[in-house]
Amino acid sequence: MAYVRFENISFSYGDNQVLKDFSLSLPKNEIMCLVGPSGCGKTTLVRCLLGLSRPDQGEIYVDDVCMFSSKRRINVPAERRGIGIVFQDYAVWPHLTVKENIAYPLRKRRVKREEIARRVQNVLKQVSMSEYINHLPSQLSGGQQQRVAIARALMSSDSLIVLDEPITNLDAKLRDQMLNEIRELQRNIGTTIFYITHDQRAALHLGDQLAIMDPQGELVQIGTDEDIILRPKNRFIFEFIGVTNFLPLKFIDSAYHLDLGGQMVPWPEEVPPEVGGGLPLDMGIRPNDITFDGASPIRARVRRSVFLGSEYDYFVQAGDRELRVQQSTLDATLVGVAKEGSEVGLRFLNPHYYPAVARGA
């Protein structure tokens, strides 16, 4: 059941068309992560949803209420859309205390004083900030301001909250912690969350569903984390979502060969005919989809190995191509760690084939 619907949204700044016929549906009571590189139009979409920017074309529905429609000339003002937002810079008002910040949406809705006090207490408990109720934002750390912003968003709406790059300004450890807390909060309250980020890792961490935008502002793929990682729809998503190796495949003597720079090795895997067909290809592979196999005809030399605790990270040289290989520590103890300088054979699991692009891989 779609809770929020964007239908054919178009938006441009002057001549710069940011969004074109953009459509997206958010399922109710789930976390939807909208992921895309900087400047792809994510924030513009959020601003349209909140009523802070006005799309040129299209329609926006929240819970089947029309918030915006260019055709029907509807544009509900921001203050009446009832959507909670956490901005990237938190936008916690520096002249108001934590309590006043959080109570503001309720005050604007003319909620009774005792009711406000009760709900502020409540929400502060949820974000574990109860002891800071009378602090000013300047007395809080970044993470704490973040929680205040989330609490305030929860006050604006308990059904839909938008988080626009909310953890970018925090350090790595706090980031993980906040993601877990947001996840936990969503489970407890059941809010629909629209999470906007350029950080695919945070999105994978948090989202029930991921929607991925390309730099042109097109929606490329929607799916669960598994869909996105295991079945990326195109090369952009494949590259965007994690570390990748690309190796060129050449069609020589009616068979594909791996081009290792001067040296051609027959490609042992089957290339699906719909992508192959004799054209040159780029084979994309994740570091953890490469395994060491002494019997493999594809030979390489280990140049460097880095132990990262949960895994080993290798830089291996095959012909004149350098590849990243990851081996989980468990595998390493079973199969043995590859020494720097030793020769290994490589096996490629789950390769992805894309039409070759101009040299570089």
Next chain:
Amino acid sequence: MINLRKNRDLAAMEGRRFSLDGMMTGLSFVLLLVIVVTPIFMIVYHAFFYEGKFTLDLIVDQLTRDTTIASMWNTIKIGALVTVFGTIMGVFYAWLLGRSNIPGKKLMRSLFTIPYMFPPFLGAMAWDLLLNGRSGYLNRWLMQTFNLSSAPLNINTIWGIVFVEISYYFPFVFMQVVSALERMDPTLEESARIAGARQGKVIWKITLPLVTPAISAGALQILISSLAHFGVPAILGFSQGIFTLPTRIYSVIARSGGSFEGIRQAAALSILLVAVVSLALWVQKKVLSSGGYDIIKGKSMRPTLINLRGARIPLFVLALSTLVVIVVVPLGMIFLVGLVRAYGLPLIPANFTLANYQRIFTTSGTLASIKNSLVLSISAGIISMLLGTLIAYVVQKIKPKGTGALEILSVLPYSIPGTVLAIGVILAWSGSLRINLYNTLWIILIAYIARYLSFSMKTSSAALLQVHPSLEEAARTCGASHTESLKDITLPLIRPAMVSGFFLIFLPAMREVTTSVLLYGPYTRTLGVQIYSLRDAGMMPQASALGSVAIVLIIIINAVVNTLNKDRRGV
């Protein structure tokens, strides 16, 4: 949960709603048109058009008079000298108090900014009392002591004017440079030292070029202020027939007794003064073309201090004596002469009396002048603060078409001399546009607002830049209308800046002479005008007593401002 009371935005999408933003934009343009553009237009019109026809006769006529040429030349000469020496003095003391290990730095720094709030015309008065060619106290003492037949020093000269103006205008450069030196990244100098440059070379090759933008900004302020300055040349120059353009304009108006011909001549002279100011600005831009440095940071850092070694004490004495000469002597002179029974009597306790104070507080004219100044400064302060903030909001946040024009219009009066502005206000608001405000407080108020609007506009602009748009947007999404978000979020956040904008206007308005001396009527004398006229009428002790009252008022208000600024909440 979403309450669609009624869909007002159906109309908004067709642009029919009477929007708050549109209203504020429109209001800003109208106000600037009335307050700023009208007087400027009236001057240009009357200088170049006579009975509806374009003519250069008036300008040519003025330009062929020796008196005009002489006063133009004086204006330029004084402006140039004051700028050069004031800048040198400002930079030197800024460096000495900002970067050396001279003793008593903190106290001296605040003492060095006193001349900034002290009205220059009172300083001129004090020096006139001391060093007047005929009757100055110091001159007479020197003549008696050394049996001289004529006064050894004469303040009523071009150099005298230059000296007094420097002592009140050098703080412009001083304050700018001190703060630039404070915010400068000390590693820049340290790396030059590490690279092998000697101390002197670092100052000359690194420090000085880095603070050049601050120096040129301060020098520009000195130049504009000096070219447009009325008080000092009026007090020191009139008796010797030394005129600058602003004082010439004043005397033309005063002599003509308010006739239209006189005002037209004044308009022509005003055009010349504006031309001189523009020329000076252009020359200064050529000479001091400063690139943009981003090396000076907003953060305060702790720069290394330079050890003066043997020069420490002599330089300390030099700084101290400078303070004595520019602050203590004039202040003391005003206070003492305010106490003396009759001008010319020796300044000894036997001759002291409080009668002057009694007289100024019992004369209705004087009391009225204090009241007028208070009323004018407070209302000009409040109105300009509100208008300036309104315009700043339109320029910074709404950014409509024509933002640039709006910004230029609001800061334009800052570079237009007060005298010129006064002439424009007379031409615009004394009947020719069917509104006659002449001889009322309103006309002075309009002139003050035009003159000081840019002050509050600048402080509010800077504060609004600090208010990130997401703060207001967050309020909107929390259910606040545009008006409510302004009231609840933006205004409280810029309130401190608005308050300091008010005082930035209130203080100079309290001691204003330049425009009010041309606009006052029988019942609308201001404090400055009253002091000026008492002195003009030869009542030196009373003028000094009233001057003392003005100084005390200014000091009290300053102290109040400083304590107010200290306990601000959060932000």
